[in-house]
Amino acid sequence: MTGSDGSIKLDSMLCFAVYAAGHAFTRFYKPRLEALDLTYPQYLVFIVLWEQDDITVKALGDRLFLDSGTITPLIKRLEARGLVTRRRDEDDERQVRIRLTPEGRALREKAMAIPLQVAEGTGMTLESVERLRKELLDLRDQLDGGSRAKVPD
Amino acid sequence: MTGSDGSIKLDSMLCFAVYAAGHAFTRFYKPRLEALDLTYPQYLVFIVLWEQDDITVKALGDRLFLDSGTITPLIKRLEARGLVTRRRDEDDERQVRIRLTPEGRALREKAMAIPLQVAEGTGMTLESVERLRKELLDLRDQLDGGSRAKVPD
DNA sequence: CATTTTTATATTGTGCACAATTAAATTGTG
DNA sequence: CACAATTTAATTGTGCACAATATAAAAATG
Numbered sequence: 001m002t003g004s005d006g007s008i009k010l011d012s013m014l015c016f017a018v019y020a021a022g023h024a025f026t027r028f029y030k031p032r033l034e035a036l037d038l039t040y041p042q043y044l045v046f047i048v049l050w051e052q053d054d055i056t057v058k059a060l061g062d063r064l065f066l067d068s069g070t071i072t073p074l075i076k077r078l079e080a081r082g083l084v085t086r087r088r089d090e091d092d093e094r095q096v097r098i099r100l101t102p103e104g105r106a107l108r109e110k111a112m113a114i115p116l117q118v119a120e121g122t123g124m125t126l127e128s129v130e131r132l133r134k135e136l137l138d139l140r141d142q143l144d145g146g147s148r149a150k151v152p153d
Numbered sequence: 154m155t156g157s158d159g160s161i162k163l164d165s166m167l168c169f170a171v172y173a174a175g176h177a178f179t180r181f182y183k184p185r186l187e188a189l190d191l192t193y194p195q196y197l198v199f200i201v202l203w204e205q206d207d208i209t210v211k212a213l214g215d216r217l218f219l220d221s222g223t224i225t226p227l228i229k230r231l232e233a234r235g236l237v238t239r240r241r242d243e244d245d246e247r248q249v250r251i252r253l254t255p256e257g258r259a260l261r262e263k264a265m266a267i268p269l270q271v272a273e274g275t276g277m278t279l280e281s282v283e284r285l286r287k288e289l290l291d292l293r294d295q296l297d298g299g300s301r302a303k304v305p306d
Numbered sequence: 307c308a309t310t311t312t313t314a315t316a317t318t319g320t321g322c323a324c325a326a327t328t329a330a331a332t333t334g335t336g
Numbered sequence: 337c338a339c340a341a342t343t344t345a346a347t348t349g350t351g352c353a354c355a356a357t358a359t360a361a362a363a364a365t366g
Binding site for chain 4: 023026027030056057058068069071072073088092093094095096
């Protein structure tokens with residue numbers, strides 16, 4: 001992270017490598033998501049909804065590590081396009097449940113081609129992808145779990 | 154990336170691991186950058202400027218993989234706070250050169266403590282940090298270099 | 307050397323991302 | 337049960353991130 005003189009070196013910083021790789025992924029996805037007319041974060045929301053329909057804003061946020069300030073407007077844009085519906089839970093009116101419309105469900109077919117393109121785009125083997133993914137998962141847990149994980153209060 | 158039924162699984166996607174780790178880093182840096190009153194992207198700009206002062210907007214963008222649409226307003230905010238100056242290059246008036254003010258240069262002292270905190274925050278050895286960093290660098294190059302690197306036009 | 311082409315920066319508009327705040331519903335507690 | 341504390345979403349405001357476009361300067365071309 002620092003040179004021998006104590007200076008901070010961009011090229012040796014892990015955070016910058018993560019930051020730049022993230023942008024590269026977004027750029028890579030952009031043309032592939034144009035057929036679906038989705039942004040990358042919107043695509044992630046659909047992946048969650050295709051896995052589990054009828055989910056609350058809270059659960060969606062927990063899954064994607066995003067809060068309502070990000071999710072609410074994103075979902076409203078999808079709702080305006082008729083891809084999802086938003087409805088208050090009848091038993092707990094604090095919660096808003098997100099559901100796929102038939103149109104939103106149908107997007108899944110168009111999306112099926114993308115994972116292969118991404119796999120090819122990374123130029124990595126399935127094994128090295130899996131290893132890297134796991135390392136990043138541990139890193140994330142370390143960074144926002146911190147010491148709490150080891151010493152619970 | 155996909156399950157045996159062809160479904161897309163968030164938990165097996167490398168892109169999401171990168172995305173989530175990036176947000177975790179930003180969250181991790183936030184309280185540490187409060188003493189400098191800088192955002193994470195602003196901090197990256199200063200790291201470049203501390204390495205090489207008197208740099209053009211273009212060169213800064215190349216270094217951080219950002220375009221003028223991102224950098225120009227960011228720099229203007231730093232200029233408004235008296236941390237940097239912007240001036241057209243005399244020999245090539247298309248270019249704008251960014252320079253540190255004494256105040257901007259002084260921030261470096263306050264920043265020196267951060268790298269160690271981050272190193273501790275990751276909970277990783279220097280070797281594994283370096284290995285992961287390099288893998289992400291290759292991934293980034295693959296993703297936005299693509300096949301062009303091998304077959305130039 | 308006039309004209310095209312390229313390069314560098316700025317601007318506008320859209321969409322995240324998140325802190326801080328607000329509002330409403332639910333849960334916990336005396 | 338009353339009332340405090342917690343939970344869930346939405347809202348407001350700030351700051352990236354980037355596509356598309358505009359503008360001006362410099363370089364390339366015939």
